[in-house]
Amino acid sequence: MARDCIFCRIIAGEAPADVVYRDDAVIAFKDIMPRAPVHILVVPLEHIASVNDLAEKHAQTVWRMFRVAQVVAEKQGIKSTGYRLVVNNGPDSGQVVFHLHMHLLGGAPLGPFGAYRRI
Amino acid sequence: MARDCIFCRIIAGEAPADVVYRDDAVIAFKDIMPRAPVHILVVPLEHIASVNDLAEKHAQTVWRMFRVAQVVAEKQGIKSTGYRLVVNNGPDSGQVVFHLHMHLLGGAPLGPFGAYRRI
Numbered sequence: 001m002a003r004d005c006i007f008c009r010i011i012a013g014e015a016p017a018d019v020v021y022r023d024d025a026v027i028a029f030k031d032i033m034p035r036a037p038v039h040i041l042v043v044p045l046e047h048i049a050s051v052n053d054l055a056e057k058h059a060q061t062v063w064r065m066f067r068v069a070q071v072v073a074e075k076q077g078i079k080s081t082g083y084r085l086v087v088n089n090g091p092d093s094g095q096v097v098f099h100l101h102m103h104l105l106g107g108a109p110l111g112p113f114g115a116y117r118r119i
Numbered sequence: 120m121a122r123d124c125i126f127c128r129i130i131a132g133e134a135p136a137d138v139v140y141r142d143d144a145v146i147a148f149k150d151i152m153p154r155a156p157v158h159i160l161v162v163p164l165e166h167i168a169s170v171n172d173l174a175e176k177h178a179q180t181v182w183r184m185f186r187v188a189q190v191v192a193e194k195q196g197i198k199s200t201g202y203r204l205v206v207n208n209g210p211d212s213g214q215v216v217f218h219l220h221m222h223l224l225g226g227a228p229l230g231p232f233g234a235y236r237r238i
Contacts, residue, residue, distance in 0.1 A: 034233075035231065035232065035233025035234060036233040036234040037234070039233065051185065051188065051189065051192075051202075051204065052189065052192075052198060054185055054186075054189065056182075056186075058182075059178065059179060059182035060178060060182075062181055062182050062185055063175075063177075063178035063179075063181050063182060066170065066173055066181055067173075067175075069170065070170065070171065070173065073170075073171075073208075078211070079171060079209075080209065081209065081210060081211050082207075082208055082209025082210040082211035082212040082214065083170075083208050083209065083211065083212055084205060084206070084207050084208070084211075084212040084213075084232070084233075085170065085205070085206040085207075085208070086203060086204070086205050086232045087203070087204040088201075088203050088204075088229075088232075089192075089201055089202050089203070089204070090198075090199065090200065090201025090202065091200060091201040091228075092197070092200050092201030092202065092203075092225050092226070092227060092228050092229055093201040093202055093203040093224075093225070093229055094203075094228075094229060095201065103232070103233075105232070105233050105234070106211050106212070107211070107234075108211060108234045108235075109210075109211050109213075109234070109235065110207075110211055110212055110213060110232075110233060110234055110235070111231060111233065111234060111235040112154065112230060112231065112232075113154065113203070113205045113207075113222070113224070113229075113231075113232040114153075114154025114155040114158065114203075114222075114224050114229060114230065115154060115155040115156070115224070115226075115227045115228070115229055115230060116227075116228065116229075116230040
């Protein structure tokens, strides 16, 4: 656990979150600034800063994040209507919390996902 | 291989693409309608329609997609400046090709990634 990491504090029960799923590898909770009607963060319990820090030993953790995304999408009723998975890594992406997380977004038609201006 | 799938046709060498990486599990090529200065699609060779169709047997494939994203991000010079990984699934997400793929976007500050309107 990283003491200064808000997601580690949520995982440890030291900070509040609207948790929708948890198992022995992954937690999922609502984003506090939702960008879609359904906006949930899928987060490994292990503190991994970003995609750049993933290694072979995390293969199963990465898969479990996708599996949890499937489960949560179904529970939220957006399995068929559709959803977007987003993982931001580093400055240009807008990553704010440096504990790996996957955004699960849905519940309405989603917009662009690239640069501000079409190139 | 799915005969009517454009990504399967690219993988089979029957359709053109600007391929930047290929191994025994994953191919990566430039998006023909780039939404950022760097916009590459990371695609499993196996025809899997979408996230909804992923199962435990695909765990290693999912990991390999992330590993290739790391490699390609480094080759493209955006490992440190940052990048976004996006996987769209179904209607609300705007998924167009129903062969699983991960967008790798970077090379400029990226914009919003949720619904059209902030909710």
